[in-house]
Amino acid sequence: MAKISTKQSVEHFLLSGLLLMLSPASALASIDQAINEAVAPATAFISSIIFYSVALGGAKVPLVVVWLLVAAVFFTVYFRFLNFSGFKHAIDIVRGLNHNPKAPGEVTHFQALTTAVSGTVGIGNIGGVAVAISMGGPGATFWLIVAGLLGMSTKFIECTLGTIYRKHNPDGSVSGGPMYYLEQGFLEKGLPNLGKFLGKFYALGIVIGCLGIGNMFQANQAYLQFVTVTGGDSSFFAGKGWLVGLVMAIIVGLVIIGGIKSIARVTSKLVPFMAVFYSVSALIIILMNAEALPFAFNAIIEGAFSPEGVAGGMLGVIVIGVQRAVFSNEAGIGSAPIAHSAVQTKEPITQGYVSMLEPFIDTVVICTLTALVIVTTFYYDPSFNAGLDGIGMTSAAFERNIGWSPLLIAFAGMLFAFSTLIAWAYYGLKGFTYLMGEHAWASNLFKLVFCFFIVVGCSIPLTAVLDFSDALVFLICVPNIIGLYVLAPVAKQALQAYNQKVRNQA
Incomplete structure (x- = not known):
């Protein structure tokens, strides 16, 4: 097979995308195939590295999951279980404790949190949990919750560092994230060249990754849910992905054109609404299944420690639950610090506290509610999921209790996908301007390209491209976690100084 360079792949990909806008529907399949063939070699290579699994106790354990889990455990111990002891203080800060609107930054603590949450709460909270349960049984839910709680510690350190090392631009905007604390932090450690390399590598990864997992995949899923709501195969919009994508692109464009302030204004209203909407819907189903709750809790606990019929036994269930959690809340990926670093504060530690609420909301609350809806349904109909997944x-x-509830799920899925789109647009933008410079033309160019890819995502699957971006997003957790280990003393020193100040004010 002839070797295809990265440059050739990108050129082929962009050219094919432009042709898509001019092509009739009959040409979409050939365009899809051409793009997938161009990207497939790079996809296979990166996926083979980042998702490499080792056999352990009969279970296949992806090394990336181990990498993220070990970091979560380490930082939980390193910060003396701050994910539990600091929970109340995190709530107080989100509620506005000592908020200073004149402090450097662009958004409030609450707005920064909702922007980050909008990037993690997505289709995986609805469908991904079902996949975990179908593979690992109800016991996967227990380990999903454990991993979510541990992930709070990883979020704390990465968002603290993101705020410490953020860059204040001449126009008053803020830029932050792993690329900045990798470059500046390693410079302080006497490793300037390594820091610059890791920073640029991360920025490139988040740019490419945002166009796939944070854009085309979300747009495609939103389109499929929209078609379902409007009549399925008989819907007027069936086969008109380009039209739905164009409308979505315009709406997203109107939101992201104003930068983080505009995005935060939308997410601060959208995220609480969609989280409450879905959570209340799930709670209603759970209450209707109240009789099955003892069965559900027993199945979750027993399945967590004595699973049967799962490859790898107990270890296999742990891997499945942990994998679902880290893939859902993205703790250690480094995306969240990009949003959290825009907060208005003179105390970076405060946003570290706030960021711990993100995995709690995403994984411990929303994913767990989804799991309870599914597990309680098994009590009444053990085979209800036959032939179904995700x-x-x-x-x-949901439908077993309320016949029209699939419409609720479709609506929630569309909201989750849209919120993820606007959050990842900001992540990709900051990666792009880190590489190209804080120029208006660079910002506008990226926003235009991002919106264009929404149309592409709704029109053709581009399986290889999505797999490529998915692998790349998890590949960048490697330099990010390395940076967290190296700079952990910086965060700990800042935490100790902040806690002393709080005690003095008490």
Whole structure:
């Protein structure tokens, strides 16, 4: 097979995308195939590295999951279980404790949190949990919760560092994230060249990754849910992905054109609404299944420690639950610090506290509610999920109690996808301007390209491209976690100084 360079792949990809806008529907399949063939070699290579699994106790353990889990455990111990002891203080800060609107930054603590949450709460909270349960049984839910709680510690350190090392631009805007604390932090450690390399590598990864996992995949899923709501195969919009994508692109464009302030204004209203909407819907189903709750809790606990019929036994269930959690809340990926670093504060530690609420909301609350809806449904109909997987399985669990609830699931899925789109647009933008410079033309160019890819995502699957971006997003957790280990003393010193100040004010 002839070797295809990265440059050739990108050129082929962009050219094919432009042709898409001019092509009739009959040409989409050939364009899809051409793009997938161009990107497939790079996809296979990166995926083979980042998702490499080792056999352990009969279970296949992806090394990236181990990498993220070990970091979460380490930082939980390193910060003396701050994820539990600091929970109340995090709530107080989000509620506005000592907020200074004149402090450097662009958004409030609450707005920074909702922007980051909008990037993690997505289709995976509805469909991904169902996949975990179908693979690992109800016991996967227990380990999902454990991993979510541990992930709070990783979020704390990465968002603290993101705020410490953020860059204040001449126009008053703020830029932050792993690329900045890798470059500046390693410079302080006497490793300037390594820091610059890791920073640029991370920035490139987040740019490419945002166009796939944070854009095309979300747009495609939103389109599929929209078609479902409007009549399925008989819908007027069936086969008109380009039209739906164009409308979505315009709406997203109107939001992201104003930068983080505009995005935060939308997410501060959208995220609480969609989180409450979905959570209340799930709670209603759980209450209707109240009789099955003892069965569900027993199945979750027993399945967590004595699973049967799962490859790898107990270890296999742990891997499945942990994998779902780290893939859902993205603790250690480094995306969240990009949003959190825009906060208005003179105390970076405050946003570290606030960021711990993100995995709690995403994984411990929303994912757990989804799991309880599914597991309680098994009590009444053990085979309800036959032939179903992902969001279809969750939808069927809701539908058993309320016949029209699949419409709720479809609506929630569309909201989750849209919120993820606007958050990842900001992540990709900051990666792009880090590489190209804080120029208006660079910012506007990226926003235009991002919106264009929404149309592409709704029109053709581009399986290889999505797999490529998915692998790349998890590949960049490697330099990010390395940076967290190296700079952990900086965060700890800042925490100790902040806690002393709080005690003096008490």
